[in-house]
Amino acid sequence: MPVDYFTAAAVRAAEAATGDLLTSGALMQRAATGVANVVAAHLVSTGGCYGRGVGLVVGAGDNGGDALFAGALLARRGVSVCAVLLNPERAHPAGLAALRRSGGRVVERLPATMDAVVDGVVGIGGHGPLRESAATVFASVTAPVFAVDLPSGIDADTGVVHDPAVSADVTVTFGVRRNAHLLAAPHCGRVVLIDIGLGDLDGADLRSWTDDEVGRCWPVPGPADDKYTQGVVGVVAGSPRYPGAGVLCTGAAIHATSGLTRYAGSAGAQVLSRFPEVVVSESPQAAGRVQAWIVGPGFGVDDDALARLRTVLAADVPVLVDADGLTMLAAHPELLAARTAATLLTPHAGEFARLAGQPLGPDRLAAVRDLAQRLGVTVLLKGRGTLIAGPEPSTPVIGNDAGSSWAATAGSGDVLAGLAGALLASGRSPVDAAAMAARVHSVAAAIGADDAPLGASRLLGAIPAAITRLRRAAGASVVRQ
Numbered sequence: 001m002p003v004d005y006f007t008a009a010a011v012r013a014a015e016a017a018t019g020d021l022l023t024s025g026a027l028m029q030r031a032a033t034g035v036a037n038v039v040a041a042h043l044v045s046t047g048g049c050y051g052r053g054v055g056l057v058v059g060a061g062d063n064g065g066d067a068l069f070a071g072a073l074l075a076r077r078g079v080s081v082c083a084v085l086l087n088p089e090r091a092h093p094a095g096l097a098a099l100r101r102s103g104g105r106v107v108e109r110l111p112a113t114m115d116a117v118v119d120g121v122v123g124i125g126g127h128g129p130l131r132e133s134a135a136t137v138f139a140s141v142t143a144p145v146f147a148v149d150l151p152s153g154i155d156a157d158t159g160v161v162h163d164p165a166v167s168a169d170v171t172v173t174f175g176v177r178r179n180a181h182l183l184a185a186p187h188c189g190r191v192v193l194i195d196i197g198l199g200d201l202d203g204a205d206l207r208s209w210t211d212d213e214v215g216r217c218w219p220v221p222g223p224a225d226d227k228y229t230q231g232v233v234g235v236v237a238g239s240p241r242y243p244g245a246g247v248l249c250t251g252a253a254i255h256a257t258s259g260l261t262r263y264a265g266s267a268g269a270q271v272l273s274r275f276p277e278v279v280v281s282e283s284p285q286a287a288g289r290v291q292a293w294i295v296g297p298g299f300g301v302d303d304d305a306l307a308r309l310r311t312v313l314a315a316d317v318p319v320l321v322d323a324d325g326l327t328m329l330a331a332h333p334e335l336l337a338a339r340t341a342a343t344l345l346t347p348h349a350g351e352f353a354r355l356a357g358q359p360l361g362p363d364r365l366a367a368v369r370d371l372a373q374r375l376g377v378t379v380l381l382k383g384r385g386t387l388i389a390g391p392e393p394s395t396p397v398i399g400n401d402a403g404s405s406w407a408a409t410a411g412s413g414d415v416l417a418g419l420a421g422a423l424l425a426s427g428r429s430p431v432d433a434a435a436m437a438a439r440v441h442s443v444a445a446a447i448g449a450d451d452a453p454l455g456a457s458r459l460l461g462a463i464p465a466a467i468t469r470l471r472r473a474a475g476a477s478v479v480r481q
């Protein structure tokens with residue numbers, strides 16, 4: 001099952017639909033119990049609850065109410081709980097009374113040594129950066145931070161991390177995940193989802209694929225397959241100045257599927273010396289039939305490159321455009337007008353700005369969705385958090401948090417393009433191909449890096465192990481050999 005993420009408005013609508021549960025405060029009690037249990041589990045795993053110190057940083061809304069009720073529950077378990085009220089007159093009255101009844105204290109500032117700090121400043125009602133009073137409290141916090149719903153200072157819908165904002169070790173959220181949990185994943189830490197009885201929600205804004213899903217969908221040869229039935233991909237990449245891009249992109253395509261890989265360009269000799277299984281030609285016209293093209297990595301932007309881009313985009317098969325191909329496409333958007341098959345663009349932020357005609361801006365989710373709809377293509381926006389939007393407005397954007405930044409290295413994008421292009425040739429839709437490629441790319445980066453910087457060659461070499469890991473996550477029985 002994919003993991004779905006929702007906007008604050010969708011969360012509020014789902015809460016409102018519960019009627020009595022919301023108005024009676026039952027939802028808040030469930031939320032607070034979840035927070036208390038997560039914090040207590042941390043205390044237990046690090047020595048026990050009794051006599052340990054937990055600080056609450058409490059804002060003026062219901063997020064602060066959650067923190068206060070959670071603090072009350074912890075105090076009843078023998079935890080020494082103290083709360084800083086950022087706006088004492090507006091602190092949640094029932095929550096504050098509950099804390100006091102349980103023996104929790106209100107303090108001006110948190111003690112220097114704490115075992116955990118609960119961020120109850122703001123949740124889905126927050127806007128803008130952490131205000132000064134809250135920022136001052138967090139500036140001296142060294143204990144693990146447990147964010148209620150969202151780390152404060154992070155926008156629930158866009159994931160924009162304002163400055164300052166809380167960076168959490170654990171985020172405890174309720175009912176459904178919010179967009180920010182994926183878009184600002186590095187700031188949320190471990191996200192724990194508490195069931196408060198909202199049920200299943202439709203209309204996700206954002207979605208991520210799980211490892212087992214990618215593994216289940218990964219194309220592997222069946223009994224009736226040969227090299228042609230699994231998809232032939234053509235790679236138009238590399239140049240005399242940048243032959244390596246052609247080698248890396250072609251190598252990734254070879255590792256992705258068992259289909260045939262053709263290379264068309266000036267780096268044929270280098271490609272062949274590394275990968276003798278590739279069928280090499282000088283130009284796309286001479287390459288023979290393919291089920292998808294990859295065009296652009298290390299390609300240059302001269303007239304010859306533009307002519308090749310034009311040829312490839314005129315073909316009635318899916319095309320992935322990357323790197324220099326995107327720079328040329330930004331100057332010649334008319335090349336998309338005559339496309340009859342799907343197109344997948346894979347820009348980084350700079351290429352995105354060229355295509356969109358304006359800087360990416362902080363709201364990456366809206367930007368990628370707008371560009372995909374405007375151009376009528378699928379767009380994969382690269383980064384630590386990859387975002388993939390198709391041209392249909394009704395479908396959720398797919399996001400992939402890499403979990404690490406090891407893949408931020410030269411040639412990494414060429415590898416991603418090779419993976420996604422081969423999956424396009426195997427018949428996957430552009431959104432699926434992009435989502436699967438992004439996931440396997442980040443897993444390969446983690447495996448290849450093994451906690452030390454890696455180059456794109458090692459990233460390439462880790463692709464088979466990454467595919468194996470994802471397929472194992474899906475269970476061995478799903479694919480008949």
Ligand SMILES: NC(=O)C1=CN([C@@H]2O[C@H](COP(=O)(O)OP(=O)(O)OC[C@H]3O[C@@H](n4cnc5c(N)ncnc54)[C@H](OP(=O)(O)O)[C@@H]3O)[C@@H](O)[C@H]2O)[C@@H](O)CC1
Nearest residue numbers: 027028031060061062063122123124125126127129131149
């Ligand atoms: N409804 C329910 O039953 C359930 C709700 N639940 C919980 O409620 C939360 C939503 O509560 P909410 O709607 O009260 O908004 P909330 O996130 O507390 O923020 C609003 C307050 O923050 C303030 N503020 C804004 N920005 C700020 C900033 N940058 N820095 C500092 N302050 C800032 C703003 O102040 P103002 O702008 O008015 O001065 C206003 O007072 C949700 O995230 C979940 O935790 C769960 O218990 C499940 C059941």
Ligand SMILES: [K+]
Nearest residue numbers: 119122148150
């Ligand atoms: K919070």
